[in-house]
Amino acid sequence: MTANISRRTLLAATGGAALAGSAGLTTSSYAGPQGAAGLQGAAGRDPGALLKGNWHPSRHDRALVGRWARDTWRSLVAMTDETTGLPADNIGASVSSPVRSKYTSPTNIGGYLWSVVVARELGIISPHESVRRLTQTLTTMSRVDHHEPSGMYFNWYDEATGEVLTVDPDGTKQITPFVSSVDNGWFAAALMVVRNAEPRVRRLADSLLNKMNFAYYYNPAARPGGLMRGGFFETSPPDEETDKGNHAGTGPDVYYRKFHYDTLNTEARIAGYIGFALGQVPHTQYFATYRTFPDSCDWSWVEQRPKGVHRTYLGLDVYEGTYSYRGMRLVPSWGGDMFESLMPDLFVPEAKWAPRSWGINHPLTVRAQIEHGLLEAKYGYWGFSPASNPKGGYAVYGVEPIGMDPGGYPSDLEGTNYDGGFEGCRDGANPNPTYGDGVVTPHAAFLAMSYAPRQAIANLSKIEKELHAYGAGGFYDAVAVKSGLIAKRYLALDQAMVMGAIGNVFGNDLIRRNFADRRAERGIRPVIAMEQFSSGLE
Numbered sequence: 029m030t031a032n033i034s035r036r037t038l039l040a041a042t043g044g045a046a047l048a049g050s051a052g053l054t055t056s057s058y059a060g061p062q063g064a065a066g067l068q069g070a071a072g073r074d075p076g077a078l079l080k081g082n083w084h085p086s087r088h089d090r091a092l093v094g095r096w097a098r099d100t101w102r103s104l105v106a107m108t109d110e111t112t113g114l115p116a117d118n119i120g121a122s123v124s125s126p127v128r129s130k131y132t133s134p135t136n137i138g139g140y141l142w143s144v145v146v147a148r149e150l151g152i153i154s155p156h157e158s159v160r161r162l163t164q165t166l167t168t169m170s171r172v173d174h175h176e177p178s179g180m181y182f183n184w185y186d187e188a189t190g191e192v193l194t195v196d197p198d199g200t201k202q203i204t205p206f207v208s209s210v211d212n213g214w215f216a217a218a219l220m221v222v223r224n225a226e227p228r229v230r231r232l233a234d235s236l237l238n239k240m241n242f243a244y245y246y247n248p249a250a251r252p253g254g255l256m257r258g259g260f261f262e263t264s265p266p267d268e269e270t271d272k273g274n275h276a277g278t279g280p281d282v283y284y285r286k287f288h289y290d291t292l293n294t295e296a297r298i299a300g301y302i303g304f305a306l307g308q309v310p311h312t313q314y315f316a317t318y319r320t321f322p323d324s325c326d327w328s329w330v331e332q333r334p335k336g337v338h339r340t341y342l343g344l345d346v347y348e349g350t351y352s353y354r355g356m357r358l359v360p361s362w363g364g365d366m367f368e369s370l371m372p373d374l375f376v377p378e379a380k381w382a383p384r385s386w387g388i389n390h391p392l393t394v395r396a397q398i399e400h401g402l403l404e405a406k407y408g409y410w411g412f413s414p415a416s417n418p419k420g421g422y423a424v425y426g427v428e429p430i431g432m433d434p435g436g437y438p439s440d441l442e443g444t445n446y447d448g449g450f451e452g453c454r455d456g457a458n459p460n461p462t463y464g465d466g467v468v469t470p471h472a473a474f475l476a477m478s479y480a481p482r483q484a485i486a487n488l489s490k491i492e493k494e495l496h497a498y499g500a501g502g503f504y505d506a507v508a509v510k511s512g513l514i515a516k517r518y519l520a521l522d523q524a525m526v527m528g529a530i531g532n533v534f535g536n537d538l539i540r541r542n543f544a545d546r547r548a549e550r551g552i553r554p555v556i557a558m559e560q561f562s563s564g565l566e
Contacts, residue, residue, distance in 0.1 A: 103501025139524025177279025364431025
């Protein structure tokens with residue numbers, strides 16, 4: 029977490045690009061497996077208490093990360109269609125002759141928008157180019173087909189034409205265009221950043237944001253307090269059972285997918301946050317989600333038995349459950365990956381606004397990722413999140429013991445599954461796994477940089493120098509540490525997370541402070557500030 033400091037511009041190592049430095053930046057650094065003794069009973073303490081130490085970026089840090097930022101931006105430019113201003117979902121290794129994926133999503137488009145803001149702040153592009161790029165993309169989005177009653181966008185578009193896809197991105201089957209809550213959440217978050225970071229495009233950004241109604245996703249009957257749905261179809265899909273209805277009460281009925289987001293520590297919480305900020309979703313939704321599933325044998329299919337206490341918020345009973353990992357207790361994500369836990373924190377200053385919950389849990393998550401890679405699995409590297417599979421395609425990766433998914437988000441190519449059992453209900457099938465060829469994903473280490481900058485920079489430097497998982501467009505998407513297999517492609521979302529993280533750490537909380545205006549703070553901060561997780565040291 030960054031301190032409130034003055035900006036200054038410093039020259040990066042090559043090319044003369046300016047990197048916004050944070051000379052007074054205060055954040056945490058890793059204290060080792062026996063560190064952080066002071067975190068016990070840490071409610072209300074410094075969010076950096078777990079990874080103790082003050083870090084000040086050196087000239088070398090600024091130069092190195094400046095180069096990474098410029099190269100990452102180069103990949104995003106290569107992904108982006110010159111006419112529409114829409115980024116492709118992914119490209120291969122070449123940024124000089126990019127082969128674009130021919131599809132994109134609201135998340136990818138949002139990621140490109142906030143990356144433009146970071147590139148301007150770091151001096152990679154001029155203010156004039158920033159306005160040109162933002163205007164081009166926002167103008168395209170004002171013209172593409174979308175679900176007009178809700179102001180929401182469909183999941184897949186052709187980045188070269190802006191047309192809605194009716195064949196899935198793999199090109200294998202017909203699809204009914206879907207309207208996703210989490211994807212529209214990321215796009216709305218980008219609009220909220222852009223409108224404040226670049227006033228010259230505020231009117232255009234607001235024209236899109238002000239039409240978006242997240243009440244369409246909020247189902248008050250799903251559970252006491254209500255839950256956010258995954259999304260809906262405008263027309264009934266021929267191959268899927270749906271719930272016909274309209275939670276917003278405006279416009280014609282839609283066809284909802286039957287699933288809801290029912291756990292808190294996932295990337296999907298961004299949709300609820302946007303709904304709170306815009307005054308469209310009640311705060312009870314936040315407390316209707318699970319921290320862990322209940323401490324009951326009825327839920328013994330998950331990977332370990334939680335421990336915690338019950339607390340009441342806004343009249344709702346919340347089980348403040350936690351998982352145990354290497355002497356820590358923390359609220360798990362679904363897959364134990366960095367993306368679910370820390371991507372919302374790129375925008376919402378969760379550690380600052382919620383010091384008794386996220387302010388403790390986020391440093392614990394980072395420490396767990398570091399210790400898994402270096403001490404438990406002994407890969408020599410760390411950072412695990414869904415990304416390209418070095419063997420081809422896409423896969424999920426995580427630190428499985430801090431995830432709830434019984435199928436597992438493994439940290440290696442072999443898919444090694446951890447199962448600690450459910451104490452008193454069933455024995456674990458694999459409580460002490462032996463790990464194989466670990467897969468590290470650089471964007472995960474960038475997400476950790478706000479909490480462990482020294483360790484993140486050192487880890488990424490090793491990934492570049494020793495594993496050679498770096499190209500003209502920055503870090504490749506993933507690398508297997510033993511075999512040396514590299515997923516030599518760039519994904520728009522993962523590159524945008526890299527840019528966002530750099531913007532926060534080296535740009536005085538650039539993304540957070542432009543997202544967290546008075547409206548967002550009034551809508552989000554009171555609800556997350558009241559909670560106390562059971563996270564801490566055992």
